[in-house]
Amino acid sequence: MQRTQIKKYRIGKPIPTDSVVVDVELEQGAIPYFHTDEPAKRLTFSLEKEDRVYGLGETIRGMNKRGWIYTSKNADDPVHTEDKRSLYASQNFILITSDKRSLGVYVDTPGVVTFDIGYTKLNELRIDFEDFDADLYFVEGESPLSIVSQFRHIIGRSYIPPRWAFGFGQSRWGYKNAEDVRRVADQYEKAGIPIDMIYMDIDYMERFKDFTVDEKAFPNFPSFVEEMRGRGIHLVPIIDAGVKIEDGYDVYEEGVKGDFFCKKENGENLVAAVWPGKVHFPDFLKDSAREWFGNKYKVLLDQGIDGFWNDMNEPAIFYTEDHLKEVFEKIEDYKGKNLDIWSFFEFKGLVGSIDNNEEDYRRFYHEYKGQKIRHDKVHNIFGYNMTRAAGEAFEKLSPDKRILMFSRSSFIGAHRYGGVWCGDNQSWWSHLLLNIQQMPALSMCGFLFSGADIGGFGANTTEDLVLRWTAFGIFTPLFRNHAALGTREQEMYQFPSKDVFKHLVELRYALVPYLYSEFMKAALEEKMLFKPLAFEYSDERSREIEDQLLLGDSIMIAPVYKQNTTGRMVYLPEDMKLVRFRAYDDYDEEVLTKGDHYVKADLNEVLVFIRKGGVLPLAKPADRTTGVKVENLNYLCYEAKPEDYKLYEDDGESRL
């Protein structure tokens, strides 16, 4: 590792984020590469026509981020259309690359940063700061991969989940009780579709209170957990950021007593509202509060739970008590008036902007490293520190066994404590493509255990979309079908093509030895799990391919993401061996030459391309990942031998 190629500069007085864990000496002098405009709080970089810009982790639009403007300001916004600037995450690492040069830039600040990457001017990259305070890391290297590797080194090792988390998980907001959950397990078993996890969305809790279980819906929860574990299924409950205000509720009372909640200017605890109704937010930035909240996961660990997902941790705010009061006062004014059309729009805007209101983020404070800091200044690291609370606690509460953890909101640093899912997407074909395009950027930022809600969370899905999305999802570490309350039911068994789903999920299970091996290598050797073609091939065409991915070292995948198609064009940067799977044990193979190929891929088919020298080991699938053995693998090879493949093996649950 050539550590000397990373240079650190500082502007202003940045609030630390703890995202970088390796000491990098601070350079003096002017910021290199960029033009600095301090009054404008702006850094400017001239883009050449050939430059491509990658990174930013979980964001909208394509792999090459040129031509849009992205704002790091974690947002609870489920409508991920092209014109949005912020999603749930802030992952401020970009890589500028062309034939001539490559440069990685990490902008380390918890504040609001805007990356204008050829939006205002096609050939200009601007980084605009709300506060001109940040640590800047510049990473040079001979290739994109070496730059990413150096960057990954300084931010520390990525979170490693238990091996069973590479199984399939079914989720839906709306499973109300043990019977609903049992029915999901029954139906998957009846259809013969492998499954390792059933997720529990907010309804499992007693009135949406963190670390409670609704006893009417789930009587004797520990025995239910045990029952499901007996069937080989892990229950994975959700944990939300807000703690319900309710007398007698221990978490609430402890939080008040321990002074663990976020405070308003006047010192009172902020009252916001989320699913439980009125809540306080734990001050995850305060060491004592983070430790306290992390230890609460023990309540569920003690009942047999070994995986969680953290949600609503941007934090999402439906309203604050103070702001809602102001709104109702203003409505009173409108009511009296003969509303003209502009007053009407004001009135509508007033009510429409109650949730996730910018002003609310300026109403409360954290105690962070001994300082009182207004929330908006550290907004982007709130969710990160919730995940950190859990991750740090798990190391103590479960010192031997890995615990599954992933989060909606994130920031670089959080990758050490958990994975992410790509938030509340929609049942859109374009979001299947978005999912494909987000994966390499997440790899760049260290978020290896990731994936999107397969089939789409919001909106109604269709059978063919779930099929195609599943055919891609079998390759993502987090492999979960999830949907929102009120949308069309989309568990695989809801559709006539149960057999196709069975074959797809079995193929996933057959791929587990490869996926787990490549994941572990990526985590332990600071490599990317998903790569754009352009990171390994230098031909002109590869640079613009945004719908194919290199996955690990052996294969390229080319998912079908358009409706009503029975094939797609695939670009091969070199000769490769196409394996067209209909099932783990039903496939045809064909060597295709470098260049463009139209490749048939019907709704029941999955395209895998083995690279030159590549080996793809396939296991015999099983109903659960525990049944997937690494003995007697079937090795598919292209100009390689089975023994060329380096399988990663461990017990799948011990910490390392």
Added chain:
Amino acid sequence: MQRTQIKKYRIGKPIPTDSVVVDVELEQGAIPYFHTDEPAKRLTFSLEKEDRVYGLGETIRGMNKRGWIYTSKNADDPVHTEDKRSLYASQNFILITSDKRSLGVYVDTPGVVTFDIGYTKLNELRIDFEDFDADLYFVEGESPLSIVSQFRHIIGRSYIPPRWAFGFGQSRWGYKNAEDVRRVADQYEKAGIPIDMIYMDIDYMERFKDFTVDEKAFPNFPSFVEEMRGRGIHLVPIIDAGVKIEDGYDVYEEGVKGDFFCKKENGENLVAAVWPGKVHFPDFLKDSAREWFGNKYKVLLDQGIDGFWNDMNEPAIFYTEDHLKEVFEKIEDYKGKNLDIWSFFEFKGLVGSIDNNEEDYRRFYHEYKGQKIRHDKVHNIFGYNMTRAAGEAFEKLSPDKRILMFSRSSFIGAHRYGGVWCGDNQSWWSHLLLNIQQMPALSMCGFLFSGADIGGFGANTTEDLVLRWTAFGIFTPLFRNHAALGTREQEMYQFPSKDVFKHLVELRYALVPYLYSEFMKAALEEKMLFKPLAFEYSDERSREIEDQLLLGDSIMIAPVYKQNTTGRMVYLPEDMKLVRFRAYDDYDEEVLTKGDHYVKADLNEVLVFIRKGGVLPLAKPADRTTGVKVENLNYLCYEAKPEDYKLYEDDGESRL
């Protein structure tokens, strides 16, 4: 024309729409092709795997409509995401086609109809009716084109605009006065970019009152119109559906006096609110009101105006007086309560659903063909009849000269009176693709004079998106750059690439002889102007190509609709001659063989493929369409001679 291939059946007692103008004898007996389920108000058709379904005019998603559910219920909804079911238009003509069979189906009813085209079940087409009343036309034919042609014959000749309407037009919501408009003209002239039209959005009116002009903003309007005409520029004002309620405003007072407005159950005129504040809606379905409103266009015709666009005619309703009162009463309840989270959502939903509220469409009535009919039963033909009001009036008010007219809302039948634009789209790359995919469906339904807001109406655009969209827009009859108030300015001169824009628009003007000829042939000979490849080529690959179009008889186009690309894959169903334009007089030519090709197309390049036997005439461009002559054309040919091309010529303004 083999008229015998159209069969008409009737279910229930349909309200007539006047969309079909040729008498087709009513067949007796059971509905053919479909299974009829009268209690469920449903017709069902079994789709085979190979069937593709085209049509429905201006809707979302791809050319092949399979895999989604579309509801004909004209909607003022600017967020055209994949999951929407309704846009501004109801164009109930579909075509089911495969190697084995082709069938056209026109569902003639003004009511709400849902086309579930393989959404609920992949292999089932369901047509669901709110009221089981409709005339059904079944069209058989040896090919999709013959079916479309027969259908187009019975719905009557498509609207023909003046030739100058094939020029470029600039629009923006926010041009406030004559100075703003002059500046647009000046800037286009300064940049040397041809232009024929400047559109006037709602701000030109006096307090948004139809058929008024704000005298402060546009002093001596007739002389301003004349001034602009002296520069060769047509001003094209917007007309909205709602008439402002204001004492002393002649249109309002005439409407009340003549009993021309839509009424509530109790006989009072409905009070709704749109841009002007409180308005009444003219009852366009009532003959006397339609005639009265149509004649009002004379006010502007007399001032020299010769083109209009009709807007807000779904009709859009920001609120009705009665409903708003109810809302404020309900808010009073919430105010008192300690809002729990569900009451909070109710409250938000209550306010959020004030505009375009379903209930409001049941609050008012029409007098249609002598009957009192509640609005929701004839909702889909409201905008159509607004356009008809104008079109019928123009025939009398301007018997010799064609008037430009296009509308937002539409229904089949409206295609005889005007064109359409594709409504309030967004500055999304996916909407450029949507624009491409909508064009053939609009051709099928007779809406030949059409196009989308280039660069995107809502959201902020980027220079490259405007460039690529313009490079496609030069082929659409309606060629307009338009944007919403508050979005980034996107007139071509706002960007550094002025020269590229100049070359693109000049190319458009060079194409006018071809575009006008093909348009006129399509109108007069009931042909499609834009065709999916599959309508002319029977190979398997052509069936799934949804991002290339046949335009007229000579050419195929393959627009670039992805960001950060310098070329694209193009499928050629036969050998063709590629012409890569950088300007009308700067291009390279190359014959490409049948099959897949990666074709370079940088931001300044336009790809045109001349088909075998095809001839593409190119004129010398001019600043205005009037300067584009059909003498001394440059003929680009592929296995054809210039004289093989049949140019359509007329004076470009006389009615025919």
